Amino acid sequence: MFLFETISFEAALAWLAILTALVVVNEITRYNKQMGILFFIVIPIVLTIFVWPITSGADSGAQTANWFAWVKTYSALIGCYIGLGLRFSKRLQAKRWCLLLAPGILAINILEAVIREVEVVGMQGITEGMFYMGGPWNYLNATAGIINILCISGWFGILISKDKHHDLVWPDMLWFWIIAYDLWNFAYVYNCLTDRAFFSAALLISCTIPAFTTKRGAWAQHRVHTLALYMMAMMTFPSFFIESSVAVPSTHDPIAYWTVSIVSLLFNLGVLAYQVRTIIVRRKNPLTEDIYDHFKEHQAIVKANR
Template structure:
């Protein structure tokens, strides 16, 4: 994979493919039925919290899963899954506009957590790379660029008042204003975040994890990007908290530790998010929209296709 990663052998490629397919399959299980979601995102996490994670994700453990960020990210992702299920399966909730701000809030919170982490990694001053909290980190301007990109990505969140539950039996949480523009900007930002802050784990928690929710968004269930994202993120981080040695010992895919790669990845993230913000606000200004109340992309084919398939 050239400038970004050193993939050791074909076996590792096969493992990477299996991880991608497993995440997509469990995501489908979680959205197919109410009980599938309850088991995966409520019953299993409670059992792991009580019986497993205090050991496998203990503070200071050798795999870096015991940091504040891992614990906060785990429960914020799970909170998103549970909250989205409540919207999907309790009809009265989906009709209340104030409830619909929850998906936007939990998304913004998750992005903010990661942006803070990027700034924190810059503050370490590890300009030549170092193991901090048992994770390899290299500090540099890329952290600042991508932290700013994360803030821009929060600004891009729009159209939450248009969230609704799909008419089919899966009852997905549909957010039609989250068209490909946002998904692209988010994916680039989040990949850069993982590359910067969880560098040698980023092929899994970055590239593959993002593919596992982006592919369903365009080819399985359009309009349900945030639901796909929350569920695949929760699934992956629960696995990592349970089997912390996976990315370091069982199937490692280290980055090249190339400063140019860090810079290019974060620069691309920053530029795309900046362009997206400028474009979005040009629409808001031209149409005289209220970004807190109005949907922005209602005239696009992507938006109209989601409405046609789900409402």
């Protein structure tokens, strides 16, 4: 295959199982505050003390025994804590500046990946237990990541739904930004997570599905929840994603690296161009206003959550 080696029937089933588990558990974690506390505070504390030092510690020899895996895990968990605070604390909701915390942690999360992408440029062969093939494509996708950060809009337009779930809803985060993010993120995991990219694609789709079905407008919440859950699983069972019988290696074909990175960059450039045009034509202040409040989808999301 172009991107991956042969995908066995068992590997396809494992991929579907991971996707399904992430979608289902995400729904459980958004059900109420107690579920959020259990999955994102209690369980990570137990794993941090008793499990991860063994499975992903510096002396473990695991593919997750590096700074990025640890930082990504805890930055995702911090994003969950910010979401829990905004969703269930009236005090935080009353302070307008606190709304900046959600897009802020999202931007930091993307920036972490951009830094890692640039770091991977100099990696060739087996490094940290995985095969890397760094190249110019990493710079292309790092640029796409920076553009994706610049295209985050509606920082002050975040809402908390009035239903029992108290979801964090972001009306200005519409489908084209989400697709731009997905393309960038897939290129990132393909370039930098190498032979773990196959299952990382399931993670990426697991937050996109509910963003267009069960709870529209809550992509950021779905993303941080599924990312935290996935990272917790990866830190606990690092060998499953790369050494098990269902692991699917990447082809490590330079053409594949170039392709995913070019597609990522071009789509993000398109979103940036459209955003700049919208700001100019509609005379919007991107720092304080929702840019896309003229979209019916935006208006529907606002109406459904107020």
